[in-house]
Amino acid sequence: MSLRYALLGLLAEEPASGYELTRKFERVLARYAWHAQHSQIYPELNRLAADGLVEIVAEGARGRRTYAITDAGRADLRTWMLDPPDVFTVRNEFVLRLFLLSTLDRDEARAMLRPIADGSAREMADLRDAIDKADAADAEPSFNRLIAEYGLRMFETTHEWALWALARLDRAE
Amino acid sequence: MSLRYALLGLLAEEPASGYELTRKFERVLARYAWHAQHSQIYPELNRLAADGLVEIVAEGARGRRTYAITDAGRADLRTWMLDPPDVFTVRNEFVLRLFLLSTLDRDEARAMLRPIADGSAREMADLRDAIDKADAADAEPSFNRLIAEYGLRMFETTHEWALWALARLDRAE
DNA sequence: CATTGACATGTAGAAACCTACATGTCATCT
DNA sequence: AGATGACATGTAGGTTTCTACATGTCAATG
Structure with missing residues (x-):
């Protein structure tokens, strides 16, 4: 549906x-x-x-x-x-891979996390650009600004988490 | 697959x-x-x-x-x-609803966001408990700690975003 | 010893979804 | 005038997923 x-x-x-x-x-x-x-x-x-x-x-x-x-x-x-259902359907290959991180060894895990850190940084930058442009164009704040902010914060969080996880793997060497 | x-x-x-x-x-x-x-x-x-x-x-x-x-x-x-595909399949009803927020009026949007703020706070607390318990049990840090941290940060971000969005809706009254 | 509920695996039929094929229009470039 | 590429909608056939039905075991409880 x-x-x-x-x-x-x-x-x-x-x-x-x-x-x-x-x-x-x-x-x-x-x-x-x-x-x-x-x-x-x-x-x-x-x-x-x-x-x-x-x-x-x-x-x-x-x-x-x-x-x-x-x-x-x-x-x-x-x-x-x-009137939302109390359980939401989720299918997300990206997150699934994160869940299966434990099936890799330390070096492989690093090889997986590095592109995630880089990719989320790129997405952050793109979204920030788009938001700045929209802010400049529309004088009045819109609902779309809310969801853009959600996306931006999600990418930031993924980025920071990936860096944190990489550092943790290095430290545990 | x-x-x-x-x-x-x-x-x-x-x-x-x-x-x-x-x-x-x-x-x-x-x-x-x-x-x-x-x-x-x-x-x-x-x-x-x-x-x-x-x-x-x-x-x-x-x-x-x-x-x-x-x-x-x-x-x-x-x-x-x-060897990840360069595009990941995503199907997420929760995020879809957020995207469609703009189809609601201000009061309805508030009615939708409030339970999101509360729900994410609850999930955060639960996950933090689970992490604390696991930390106490396992002496050695595990891969599972990494993904738990990811989840925790995601819920925190959702929670803070929902509060921010609610405040923004109030301010724009 | 009967009942209940967790354990345990399965299938039929329908709905949702994907890949690939199919067809045609209109504007722009050369 | 022909080629190209974006515009525009569709279907056939196969795979994935969902809902609902189906069957039986074992342990604990009353």
Whole structure:
């Protein structure tokens, strides 16, 4: 069901085509929250339309169809947002690898942690840039600023943790 | 393939039965890294055995079969650990909801963030307890300490972020 | 000795998801 | 005018995952 709500959520912000939604997934959601390909998105949009949760509001060039969320869709989304299940589904290969760190020896563990420290530093820098640009553009603070801050703090934490873990491995030599 | 490596990883630490592996998933992996049910675990163990990556090392009461990782299994796991794909699969309902925060109004957002702040505080406290107990028990520092620290820092970051976001919403009133 | 609950493994059928293939449009560059 | 690449939507077939059903063992409790 999460894909369905991810789509409703994106359409609640603004109407979009399947193609645009696919790119939003690629650029944003897939990396942090929920992964989906176009081959899953298009059929789900058709199902959402059949269920009356979204509707086609425009048809453009190249068969493009712009979808918008309906009142029923908004109501459904709101219920899902405010009445969370008490257990959340998590599937995260990155964290899984961290959990299996203990299957490596000391040198191998270092070889795994080093790129994590570097990668998270890069992601931090990129996100900080994006935030600074957005802050300069929008005068008024937005909800998007909240989630960007969450991402930034997560990368910082991963970065600092990786450095800490590397130092700990060195010290225990 | 991740389920396969999750199982190999757990068996690399120590031999276990399907039942024990299922409980390890429930207690640890499912909440942070990878979710799987017994109906998926048992068939996968059989496939791993057929592929020679694990083997049955004991049979006990109630049809219990204890599996151990083989050398081939260890080699497979090591390759996967040290040669990561450059993009990781992520599916996380919790983070997805955060991304969709902007579909709520201010009061609804507060109603969503408050339990997140409280929940992460509780998880932090639990993990800190577990770490303290483990520190007291094992004299020697282990790899498990590293991943526990990762979890602890993640919950701290989520907690502090949620408080920051709540304060920001209040300020912008 | 009957009941309960943890232990223990499995499968059927449906839903979700992935990879790969398929098709066509429109704008831009050469 | 042809080539290229982004735009745009789709499906077939296979794999993974979920829900629900199914079966039986053993230990402890009343």
